[in-house]
Amino acid sequence: MKAIILAGGFGxxxxxxxxxxPKPLVPIKNIPIIDWQIKYLKKFGVDEVIVSTGYKKDMIENYLKSKDHNIHIKYSHEKSPLGTGGAIKKAGNLIKDDVFFVMNGDIITNIDLNKMISTPNSIASIELRTNFGILDVKDDKITKFREKKEISDLWMNAGIYFLERKILKNLPFKGDIEKTFFPEFAEKNLLNLIKFKNVKWFSIDSFKDIEESSKEIEKIIK
Structure with a gap:
């Protein structure tokens, strides 16, 4: 099984x-994000990772080459930003398998990838979560205060995809997959959704995300 890690962003x-x-080398509990991701992917039988690099690519490549992850690592470099669609198209040319995973380079999760393998061209999704406290109200009185929670039946893109190699021809040379290929395939009823409830999921976009994920990461990725 092969996987692409999208690691070219500016963060x-x-x-x-x-x-x-670069963002993939930002540490969580003194271990870079990309190390956690490789460990996670290996757990599900991924034996080759293509790291799509851009910003500070040499730092990422030099770091990974200095470590023994016991996994085959290749690199696909963007000379200028290609967007997620263009990055996957370029990196996908290094894959010969019929199917492969794609993972955003800032995701920490325990989503079970095995549940996606039987459904190509699928997006992992989780219930939308609010970052704010929720108020239960009756007659303009607060009856209960709830901490941030999942919002039932409202699903969000978890940044993990399982794609067929043959769709690479449909991807743009430059542009985001979320704005090009996915809407097009969704209109044709060819895009699948794999729902995950009660999972741990962090997108590392702030120092607060680093702090919160560091409290649980060793339980998330064992």
Whole structure:
């Protein structure tokens, strides 16, 4: 099984730390995000990872080459930003298998990838979560205060995809897959949704995300 990690972004929301290191090398409990991701992918039988790089590519490649992850790692470099669709199209040319996983380079999760393998061209989804407290109200009186929670039956893209190689020809040379290929395939009823309830999922977009994920990461990715 093969997987692409989309690791070419600038990580602007994590400035100033990303002025010095690319987002995949930002540490969670002193271990870079990309190390956690490789460990996670290996758990589900992924034996080759294509890392799609852009910003500070040399730092990512030099770091990974200095480590023994016991997994085959290849690199697909964007000379200029291609968007997620263009990045997958370019990196996908290094894959000969009929199917492969794609993972955004800032996701920490325990989503069970085995549940996606039987459904190509699928998106992993989780219930939308609010970052704010929820108020139960009756007659303009607060009856209960709830901490942030999942919102039932409202599903969001979890940043993990299981795709067929043959769809690479449909991807743009430049542009985001979420704005090009996915809407087109959805209109044709060719895009599948795999729902995951009660999973751990973090998108590392802020220092608060780093703090919160560090409390649970060793339970999430064992």
């Amino acid at each position: 602007k929301r994590l400035k100033p730390i990303t002025d010095y290191v």
